[in-house]
Amino acid sequence: MARVHDSIEITAPVEQVFDQWLRFEDYPCFMVDIAEVRHVGDGRMHWRGCINGEMREWEAEVIENVPARRLAWRGPEHLNDAVVDMVPTAFGTTRLSVDMELEPSEPTHDASAYLEAAMRRVHLDLERFREHLLGDTVPGTHYEDPRRPLH
Numbered sequence: 408m409a410r411v412h413d414s415i416e417i418t419a420p421v422e423q424v425f426d427q428w429l430r431f432e433d434y435p436c437f438m439v440d441i442a443e444v445r446h447v448g449d450g451r452m453h454w455r456g457c458i459n460g461e462m463r464e465w466e467a468e469v470i471e472n473v474p475a476r477r478l479a480w481r482g483p484e485h486l487n488d489a490v491v492d493m494v495p496t497a498f499g500t501t502r503l504s505v506d507m508e509l510e511p512s513e514p515t516h517d518a519s520a521y522l523e524a525a526m527r528r529v530h531l532d533l534e535r536f537r538e539h540l541l542g543d544t545v546p547g548t549h550y551e552d553p554r555r556p557l558h
Contacts, residue, residue: 408485409522414504415533419540421495424503425475427540428491437535440528452480454487503536505529 417424427433431444431452441456450469455462465486471479479490488508493501509525 409509409518409525411507411509411522411525411529412505413526413529413533414502415530415537416496417501417503417537417540418499419501420499421493421501422475424493424501424540425478427536428478428493428503433539437539438532439535454482458486503533505533 431446434441434444438456440458441454442462443453443455445453447453447466450472452467452469453464454467455464457463463486465482467480467482467487469478469480471477471490475493477490477492479488481488485508490506492504492506494504496502507525507529509521
């Protein structure tokens with residue numbers, strides 16, 4: 408199991424960053440290995456994406472939803488588990504941090520090369536998220552989460 412952590416600063420208020428992160432169906436716009444994410448009800452999402460070079464489908468469940476602070480989900484057998492934290496800074500920006508657990512496809516994989524590639528992918532996904540958010544910003548809009556926060 409590989410644990411990947413990265414963070415990025417975004418020039419936007421934490422509420423706006425959180426609202427955009429809740430739009431799971433937008434993930435393919437900035438996550439290069441994800442082809443589709445859609446809500447299936449009860450805090451669950453159906454994912455389709457490339458994992459270790461192989462197209463796969465799975466469901467993940469939101470296990471923590473603290474508005475404008477944290478969103479976490481868990482997949483089957485810890486496939487694509489993630490915790491995303493958002494912290495407002497004193498400068499009006501948001502520090503977005505992602506912690507993920509990823510599983511190499513085979514135990515024989517070079518663990519250090521796998522981890523390095525995963526870290527690079529996550530970092531690029533975060534940069535694309537920032538570009539996606541700032542490019543799609545429309546003043547005065549607010550995304551309402553149809554699911555109630557989980558506590």
